[in-house]
Amino acid sequence: MSTTGALPLEPAPGLGGEQAETLTRQDRAALRPPWRQPLALVGGGIILFWAVVAIFAPLLAPHPPNLEFGPILAPPSAAYPLGTDELGRDVLSRVIFGARLSLPLAALLVVAAMSIGSLLGAVAGYFGGLVDAIFMRLADLVLAFPGIILALAVAAALGANLVNAVIAVIVVDWPQYARLARSMVLGARSSEYVTSARLLGSSGWRTMWVELRPNIAGPILVLGALDMGNAVILLSGLSFLGLGAQPPTAEWGAMVSEGVANFFNYWIGLFPGLAILTVVLAFNFVGDALRDILDPRTARMLGK
Amino acid sequence: MSGDRRAVPPAVPGAPLLEVEAIDVSYARHGHSPVRAVTGASLTVGPGEVVGLVGESGCGKSTLGRAAVGLVAPSAGQVRYRGRPVEVLARGARPRWLRSLQMVFQDPYASLNPRRRVGRQIADAAALGAGAALDGKASSDRVGELLDRVGLSPGVAQRYPHEFSGGQCQRIAIARALAAQPDCIVADEPISALDASAQAQIANLLAGIAAQSGLGMLFISHDLSVVRKIADRTVVMYFGRVVESGPTAPVWARPAHPYTRALINAVPRAGAGGTLPAELPGDVPDPARPPAGCRFHPRCPEVMDSCRTTDPPGVDIAPGWQSVCLRAQPLPATTTGAGEVPGAAEVAGRPEA
Numbered sequence: 196m197s198t199t200g201a202l203p204l205e206p207a208p209g210l211g212g213e214q215a216e217t218l219t220r221q222d223r224a225a226l227r228p229p230w231r232q233p234l235a236l237v238g239g240g241i242i243l244f245w246a247v248v249a250i251f252a253p254l255l256a257p258h259p260p261n262l263e264f265g266p267i268l269a270p271p272s273a274a275y276p277l278g279t280d281e282l283g284r285d286v287l288s289r290v291i292f293g294a295r296l297s298l299p300l301a302a303l304l305v306v307a308a309m310s311i312g313s314l315l316g317a318v319a320g321y322f323g324g325l326v327d328a329i330f331m332r333l334a335d336l337v338l339a340f341p342g343i344i345l346a347l348a349v350a351a352a353l354g355a356n357l358v359n360a361v362i363a364v365i366v367v368d369w370p371q372y373a374r375l376a377r378s379m380v381l382g383a384r385s386s387e388y389v390t391s392a393r394l395l396g397s398s399g400w401r402t403m404w405v406e407l408r409p410n411i412a413g414p415i416l417v418l419g420a421l422d423m424g425n426a427v428i429l430l431s432g433l434s435f436l437g438l439g440a441q442p443p444t445a446e447w448g449a450m451v452s453e454g455v456a457n458f459f460n461y462w463i464g465l466f467p468g469l470a471i472l473t474v475v476l477a478f479n480f481v482g483d484a485l486r487d488i489l490d491p492r493t494a495r496m497l498g499k
Numbered sequence: 500m501s502g503d504r505r506a507v508p509p510a511v512p513g514a515p516l517l518e519v520e521a522i523d524v525s526y527a528r529h530g531h532s533p534v535r536a537v538t539g540a541s542l543t544v545g546p547g548e549v550v551g552l553v554g555e556s557g558c559g560k561s562t563l564g565r566a567a568v569g570l571v572a573p574s575a576g577q578v579r580y581r582g583r584p585v586e587v588l589a590r591g592a593r594p595r596w597l598r599s600l601q602m603v604f605q606d607p608y609a610s611l612n613p614r615r616r617v618g619r620q621i622a623d624a625a626a627l628g629a630g631a632a633l634d635g636k637a638s639s640d641r642v643g644e645l646l647d648r649v650g651l652s653p654g655v656a657q658r659y660p661h662e663f664s665g666g667q668c669q670r671i672a673i674a675r676a677l678a679a680q681p682d683c684i685v686a687d688e689p690i691s692a693l694d695a696s697a698q699a700q701i702a703n704l705l706a707g708i709a710a711q712s713g714l715g716m717l718f719i720s721h722d723l724s725v726v727r728k729i730a731d732r733t734v735v736m737y738f739g740r741v742v743e744s745g746p747t748a749p750v751w752a753r754p755a756h757p758y759t760r761a762l763i764n765a766v767p768r769a770g771a772g773g774t775l776p777a778e779l780p781g782d783v784p785d786p787a788r789p790p791a792g793c794r795f796h797p798r799c800p801e802v803m804d805s806c807r808t809t810d811p812p813g814v815d816i817a818p819g820w821q822s823v824c825l826r827a828q829p830l831p832a833t834t835t836g837a838g839e840v841p842g843a844a845e846v847a848g849r850p851e852a
Contacts, residue, residue, distance in 0.1 A: 322590065386609055387604045387606060387609040387610040388609065388610055388611055388612040388613075390570065390602075390604070390610075391602070391604065391610050391611075391672070391675065391676075392612075392623075393588055393593065394568060394570075394588070394593060394598075394601060394602055395593075395598060395601070395623070395624045395627045395628060395675075395678075395679050396592050396593045396594075396595065396598045396627040396628065396630075396679075397592065397623075397627060398591065398592035399590050399591070399592075401592075405615075405623070406612055406615075409612070409614035409615060410612070410613065410614050
């Protein structure tokens with residue numbers, strides 16, 4: 196799990212205390228809305244492309260993904276645009292069907308990690324004390340390990356299949372959301388609108404859900420967008436190492452792994468690898484644009 | 500629904516609405532001795548009464564207000580609402596009987612949730628105050644009625660706080676407090692963050708609400724001219740202590756405490772021929788090391804030797820009018836307590852205000 200170092204872990208101070216800052220050219224570029232930033236546009240386009248591919252996979256793919264019908268290890272040609280693998284399956288069809296796994300699973304696990312992490316973090320920040328200590332030490336424990344190593348250990352302990360791989364990634368992924376949610380709840384907890392709600396008789400849980408949630412949702416959703424690329428990499432990484440999708444499932448990471456076994460038939464590993472590369476890059480482009488907008492420094496200059 | 504809300508506590512008959520009795524509030528500081536923000540402060544607020552609490556910045560008036568609604572715990576003394584001790588806000592929801600003790604804050608933008616429509620916030624306050632959710636029609640009717648009461652159009656319920664000016668936000672915050680059907684409101688510097696025209700409107704609105712609905716109000720402000728206009732009684736705080744309290748008109752006309760005199764003299768007057776208001780020399784002492792004797796003596800223009808050693812007791816100037824000063828003496832009409840006051844024989848200089 197890469198640390199999202201540039202992402203603001205502290206909430207933007209709403210009022211007062213800002214020193215006057217001047218806009219640099221880069222700042223101004225970051226202030227443009229995402230639909231006017233070329234990288235964000237390219238990223239959005241690629242995500243859209245892969246989403247369409249995933250949805251219409253049966254229509255787009257020339258063959259079923261697991262049908263062993265063609266010549267074995269045929270190089271790319273007019274009949275097989277991306278070649279065939281060692282079992283005579285069409286690589287293009289398998290890459291297309293792979294999108295049906297990687298994208299929804301990445302979205303699913305980001306949503307799950309985001310929900311679990313923000314809930315635990317918000318509870319820790321709001322109630323403090325022992326609850327805070329327990330949840331955040333747990334988060335520190337997870338963050339102390341390199342993400343892929345811990346995910347490997349968890350996936351290996353649970354057993355090698357795709358469901359367990361998703362669980363393993365959720366286990367290593369939630370703490371960053373917990374830390375962000377906690378810091379934002381800490382910032383908002385003492386604000387007067389929270390005090391007002393408490394004086395009116397709002398319970399702790401209601402205050403958190405009704406009053407605080409809308410105020411901390413933005414940065415957490417941006418972190419989620421930034422995290423999508425990460426999730427795709429982790430999940431295909433586990434499959435590549437044999438701890439995720441099992442043969443004959445058409446999964447990009449597993450296909451790259453097959454490509455390694457057939458090193459001199461470059462097309463088997465190259466094209467699923469390119470698929471991973473483009474998806475991850477696209478999510479990072481979009482996430483970066485969103486982060487710039489929510490960065491406290493640029494947000495302050497926007498007069499937010 | 501207001502019936503069962505009021506039925507919850509067995510209110511002590513004859514008790515004042517809000518009663519702050521000799522409270523101390525200390526703030527613990529890491530690695531330092533604790534700061535006593537409020538020391539032995541008392542005041543009462545009756546139904547329909549506006550009590551103005553004045554004093555300079557940092558004198559503990561906001562802390563006193565927060566203690567009065569149960570936001571901070573007093574380290575000594577007690578706050579009672581309808582004769583029952585006010586519970587300090589903890590993790591659970593505030594008890595129903597206490598929800599009719601409400602607060603209005605200084606910063607109108609900070610006191611409204613920026614991401615929720617103002618109508619929703621007011622409707623939630625009404626539901627929480629009543630202890631039951633209102634159905635859609637009743638709820639929107641109530642919101643409209645409350646917005647109308649604070650002088651806003653019911654149509655603004657669909658908007659967000661950032662679409663309003665500071666004065667309008669404060670009106671919405673007041674409407675939200677009123678939604679809980681309060682019997683007592685603590686207004687903590689409700690006009691300090693507003694511009695001049697909005698200040699007068701909000702002050703008049705609050706005074707009008709207190710007069711119409713017979714709710715008690717503790718109006719905390721450093722603006723004496725506003726307090727003079729709207730408060731029935733004035734309480735003056737200096738450095739964590741209540742130094743003078745009494746009916747506004749006589750306190751203003753013949754202030755008994757030198758600090759009250761200094762505050763009143765510091766109010767700029769129109770038509771004063773360009774003279775600057777009198778200034779009080781010196782600064783508020785370090786709260787961690789309060790001066791011995793009377794807390795005001797390092798700055799007092801009328802200081803005596805005994806002030807440096809004797810902590811002055813409260814002197815009843817007249818019924819309901821107290822001053823904590825060694826020089827204070829009762830007005831001729833009263834006879835109580837005159838003999839007990841050391842230094843009372845000395846003439847207290849009371850300039851005409």
